[in-house]
Amino acid sequence: MIGNLNEIIGDIKSRYELRRVSSFLEPDKYPTAINLFVSMASAVCGKEYDQTHTADIINKLVHWTYDTSVDEIDCRKGFLIRGETGRGKTLLMYALKEFVQYDSNWYIVGGKRYRLELSIASARNIAFEYAQQSEGSVIAKYSRIPCLCIDDLGSEPMLSSNYGNKCSVVSEILANRAETKLLTFATTNVARLSECYDDR
Numbered sequence: 001m002i003g004n005l006n007e008i009i010g011d012i013k014s015r016y017e018l019r020r021v022s023s024f025l026e027p028d029k030y031p032t033a034i035n036l037f038v039s040m041a042s043a044v045c046g047k048e049y050d051q052t053h054t055a056d057i058i059n060k061l062v063h064w065t066y067d068t069s070v071d072e073i074d075c076r077k078g079f080l081i082r083g084e085t086g087r088g089k090t091l092l093m094y095a096l097k098e099f100v101q102y103d104s105n106w107y108i109v110g111g112k113r114y115r116l117e118l119s120i121a122s123a124r125n126i127a128f129e130y131a132q133q134s135e136g137s138v139i140a141k142y143s144r145i146p147c148l149c150i151d152d153l154g155s156e157p158m159l160s161s162n163y164g165n166k167c168s169v170v171s172e173i174l175a176n177r178a179e180t181k182l183l184t185f186a187t188t189n190v191a192r193l194s195e196c197y198d199d200r
Contacts (some may be wrong), residue, residue: 033062036102039090041095047096054172057081061096065105076107078185080153089187093120093149100147109181114146118185122151123170130169139169143176147183150174154190 032067037058051058060073067075081089097118105116121142130138142148150170177184 033066034058037062037095037099040102041091041099043098044091044094054092057092061092061099065096065100068159076181078147078149078183080185081187082191085188085189089189090151092122093118093185094149097149099178101165107183114182116147116183118147118149119145120149120151122155123153124155125149125167126173134174138173140174142173143180143182145182147185148177149185151187153186155188 029124038049038051041051041056041058060079064073064075080176081092097120100116106113107116108114126138126142137152153170174184
């Protein structure tokens with residue numbers, strides 16, 4: 001029993017020491033982390049960001065970043081933002097990329113620490129890169145990035161060709177990342193991803 005209790009305490013400490021409520025927020029300028037996120041979104045889009053339709057999503061992204069366990073968010077996993085074209089999904093991910101850099105946040109997988117730094121790549125560009133480079137290098141590259149967002153998931157050709165070898169590149173990357181439990185995020189306007197990818 002004592003052994004299990006120590007493991008639980010160790011897990012709590014590791015999660016909350018590495019991802020904590022920001023001590024760097026400036027109370028006068030950014031009274032809450034939400035304000036800071038909205039300012040990052042404004043910087044990304046080059047004008048004042050209107051959060052009328054995205055306030056709930058922003059709230060969840062902020063709680064996810066600081067692992068506050070609100071709304072039953074599993075902060076050990078990435079997430080998928082689904083919506084129609086032109087609704088600002090990609091902008092939110094670029095705002096998140098800036099937001100997570102504001103503090104030194106880390107996450108742990110298999111006892112190894114990874115910096116919470118978000119890389120964003122479009123599914124189409126990944127598939128195009130696969131067709132242009134050596135077959136395994138692109139899949140290996142995107143399978144190893146500690147925090148990856150695949151933008152516009154489902155927009156890429158389902159089979160990409162590399163010197164005659166055909167492969168569902170993004171599907172392979174997603175499967176590899178699921179096995180290693182590295183943080184993976186995605187945006188999509190595809191209603192049913194099962195139509196594009198297998199059960200993995």
